[in-house]
Amino acid sequence: MKPRAIKLRQTQQGVAVIMALLLTTLALTIVASLFWQQQVQVRLIENQRLQLQKQWILRGALDWASLIVREDAKYSSIDSLDEPWATPLADTRLDQYVENGKVDSDIGDTKLAGQISDAQARFNLTNLCPNGQIDSAAVAQYARLLNLLNVDTQLAQKTAQAMTQAAQQNVVPFMPAANASPPKIMSEGIMQRTNSFSAIPPAVVTPPLSTSLSSAQTIGFSQVDDLLAIPGYSPALLAKLSPLVIFLPRSSAVNINTADALVIAALVNNLSLSEAQLLVGARKSASFNDLNAVTSGLAGKRFTANSFSVTSSYFLISGKVQMNRARLDMQALLERNGAVTKLLWIREF
Numbered sequence: 001m002k003p004r005a006i007k008l009r010q011t012q013q014g015v016a017v018i019m020a021l022l023l024t025t026l027a028l029t030i031v032a033s034l035f036w037q038q039q040v041q042v043r044l045i046e047n048q049r050l051q052l053q054k055q056w057i058l059r060g061a062l063d064w065a066s067l068i069v070r071e072d073a074k075y076s077s078i079d080s081l082d083e084p085w086a087t088p089l090a091d092t093r094l095d096q097y098v099e100n101g102k103v104d105s106d107i108g109d110t111k112l113a114g115q116i117s118d119a120q121a122r123f124n125l126t127n128l129c130p131n132g133q134i135d136s137a138a139v140a141q142y143a144r145l146l147n148l149l150n151v152d153t154q155l156a157q158k159t160a161q162a163m164t165q166a167a168q169q170n171v172v173p174f175m176p177a178a179n180a181s182p183p184k185i186m187s188e189g190i191m192q193r194t195n196s197f198s199a200i201p202p203a204v205v206t207p208p209l210s211t212s213l214s215s216a217q218t219i220g221f222s223q224v225d226d227l228l229a230i231p232g233y234s235p236a237l238l239a240k241l242s243p244l245v246i247f248l249p250r251s252s253a254v255n256i257n258t259a260d261a262l263v264i265a266a267l268v269n270n271l272s273l274s275e276a277q278l279l280v281g282a283r284k285s286a287s288f289n290d291l292n293a294v295t296s297g298l299a300g301k302r303f304t305a306n307s308f309s310v311t312s313s314y315f316l317i318s319g320k321v322q323m324n325r326a327r328l329d330m331q332a333l334l335e336r337n338g339a340v341t342k343l344l345w346i347r348e349f
Contacts, residue, residue, distance in 0.1 A: 047326070054321045054328040055348075057094070057112060062332055065116050065317045066341045073339055079118060079312040080257035080287035088115035091322075111322045119314035119333060121258035122246040123266065125221070128160040130251045132167035135160075141307070145266035148273060149240050155232045162230050166220055222247050222345070246316075249335070249344060253309040256294060257287045267307045313337065314344075 068085050076083060094110045123145055127138040143156035220226070224242050227233045244263055254263055256279070265276035279294065288294050288310055294303045317332040329349035335342045 050323055050326045051328070054323055054326060057110070057321045057323075058319045058328065058330045061112060061114050061319045061321075062317055062330070062343075062346075065114065065315075065319075066334060066343075068116065069315055069334060069336050070339050070341055073336060078257060078287060078289060078310045079255055080283070080310075081118075082287060085116045085315070086118075086258075089113055109324050112319070113321075114317070114319035117316045117318065118255055118258040118312045119246055119248060119316045120252055120255045120309070120312040121260065121263070122244055123254065123263050124248045124252045125159065125163075125224075125245050126248050127251045128156070129163035129167060132164060134164055140269075141267050144269075145244065145262060148262050148266060151237060151240070152232060155230070158230055158232060159227065163221055248314055248333075252314065253305065253307055255310065255312045256291070256303065256308045257283055257310055258312070268303060 065085075072079070072083060072085050080086075089112070091111045091113045094112055123142065125142070127135060128142060129135065139156045139160050142159070143153040146153050146155055224238055224245055224247065226247075227238060227241075228235070244260060254267060256264065261273060261276040261280045264279060265271050265273045268276075290310060291303045291305065291308055294308070313336050315334045315336065317330075317334055319330045321328050330346065331349070332346040333344040335344055
């Protein structure tokens with residue numbers, strides 16, 4: 001064989017080897033990609049399963065909290081912090097409630113915690129603008145609360161004006177839910193039993209948040225976070241306000257048996273914070289059965305039925321479930337009317 005033919009044959013063999021290596025690499029890449037996609041799909045299905053399990057656990061916790069609130073109404077005419085509903089549930093392993101030998105691997109690593117708190121222990125911002133009209137007395141109360149927090153009191157009037165503008169434009173507030181949609185798994189059963197859910201369109205913010213209130217601004221208010229749309233509010237300020245204020249569906253009084261001293265001092269003209277703190281201390285030994293018992297020792301201070309009550313109709317349900325590496329937090333607002341409860345909204349974090 002001629003040297004040139006031999007060289008050509010060697011070259012062809014080298015090309016064949018390279019092609020074989022390339023094909024082998026390509027095949028390995030494809031197989032690795034398939035395995036990777038399979039692992040992604042398995043992890044996705046596993047995460048979805050864990051998500052559904054967490055939602056069902058929190059749904060059961062919400063049902064249980066509703067039962068506690070309903071039972072409380074049967075045996076007590078007042079609501080105070082020494083009642084069973086106010087006792088928080090610390091981190092509890094769910095395998096404690098499963099028969100021995102029947103513990104699922106996921107349940108064995110699942111912890112549940114929760115708490116029921118009185119929503120009427122907070123200042124109801126809906127009072128600023130009932131029926132689309134500014135309530136000057138409520139604005140003054142909110143201004144006193146802001147003053148106690150060392151915040152510009154002009155925000156009270158700005159907030160009332162923003163709420164009035166939203167009411168005049170017939171904006172329906174957005175009721176929060178998991179992933180910006182009604183939580184079918186977590187609350188569908190409860191909503192069907194109470195007929196409390198209806199489709200609610202989201203709020204719309206047309207201009208940038210930095211525009212003035214006099215511009216065309218449309219927003220519905222249902223959460224404290226919505227206040228960020230009003231110039232003057234900031235995340236730092238909301239961190240101060242969140243434990244003290246709330247948006248409820250309608251005007252309501254503050255429960256003096258559960259309210260913070262700051263809220264009590266804001267609602268009563270000429271009531272100092274120290275006097276409000278004395279009231280909070282006094283109720284620890286004996287809850288107030290009526291408003292007449294509150295005024296003893298506080299001459300000239302008016303605790304009116306428009307501002308205060310000793311019972312509550314709205315409760316916040318907070319829950320947390322930890323399952324293996326996954327965690328889900330929930331908050332819901334519950335309305336109690338006698339022995340009937342209704343779920344108003346629910347949020348997942």
